[in-house]
Amino acid sequence: KQEVTQIPAALSVPEGENLVLNCSFTDSAIYNLQWFRQDPGKGLTSLLLIQSSQREQTSGRLNASLDKSSGRSTLYIAASQPGDSATYLCAVGWTGTASKLTFGTGTRLQVTL
Amino acid sequence: NAGVTQTPKFQVLKTGQSMTLQCAQDMNHEYMSWYRQDPGMGLRLIHYSVGAGITDQGEVPNGYNVSRSTTEDFPLRLLSAAPSQTSVYFCASSQDRGPVYGYTFGSGTRLTVV
Numbered sequence: 048k049q050e051v052t053q054i055p056a057a058l059s060v061p062e063g064e065n066l067v068l069n070c071s072f073t074d075s076a077i078y079n080l081q082w083f084r085q086d087p088g089k090g091l092t093s094l095l096l097i098q099s100s101q102r103e104q105t106s107g108r109l110n111a112s113l114d115k116s117s118g119r120s121t122l123y124i125a126a127s128q129p130g131d132s133a134t135y136l137c138a139v140g141w142t143g144t145a146s147k148l149t150f151g152t153g154t155r156l157q158v159t160l
Numbered sequence: 161n162a163g164v165t166q167t168p169k170f171q172v173l174k175t176g177q178s179m180t181l182q183c184a185q186d187m188n189h190e191y192m193s194w195y196r197q198d199p200g201m202g203l204r205l206i207h208y209s210v211g212a213g214i215t216d217q218g219e220v221p222n223g224y225n226v227s228r229s230t231t232e233d234f235p236l237r238l239l240s241a242a243p244s245q246t247s248v249y250f251c252a253s254s255q256d257r258g259p260v261y262g263y264t265f266g267s268g269t270r271l272t273v274v
Contacts, residue, residue: 051202089268090266091250092265096261146191146193152200
């Protein structure tokens with residue numbers, strides 16, 4: 048079964064720290080991988096989309112990497128801020144069924160002052 | 161603002177009642193889908209559509225119906241609500257079924273069935 052796992056489920060860091068969020072997937076035949084941010088009681092905001100042919104994508108303080116052979120993606124957040132506090136979700140579109148996303152359960156991040 | 165609009169934002173139903181969750185997008189996206197989000201389980205695909213007149217089932221389709229008569233709208237119907245359908249429902253759309261441009265999500269409908 049194609050599954051996506053995010054560990055840890057929750058993370059607390061002091062402001063200013065660089066941090067890494069992890070996403071692992073069970074099948075290397077992925078089409079793309081997307082990272083989302085979700086604030087409490089809100090919808091999903093797309094952060095970064097990585098195609099299977101790409102190794103990484105960057106947007107501001109965010110950098111997402113993809114390693115298909117090891118079944119892993121990481122989201123790197125530089126110089127964290129309290130406003131980064133949210134739940135971060137990764138979602139995989141698999142080859143042949145790219146229309147259907149499989150989501151991880153997310154990592155809840157808290158950045159403290 | 162362009163995007164995906166979901167209504168209502170909150171709804172309480174009694175067991176056995178039916179209702180329709182609305183989803184509309186103004187980006188001329190071909191692909192639209194419905195997900196439900198439950199604690200500890202992540203988002204799961206209910207139904208999706210690759211264009212007007214075409215729909216298909218996702219991972220958890222039982223108890224839900226969809227139709228796609230226009231490019232803009234993709235309503236989700238609960239036929240006879242059950243407590244197990246208490247969840248947060250998200251609608252998403254994509255320009256190209258997702259591979260290149262990714263997905264845009266609505267703000268969600270929080271449904272409680274009592």
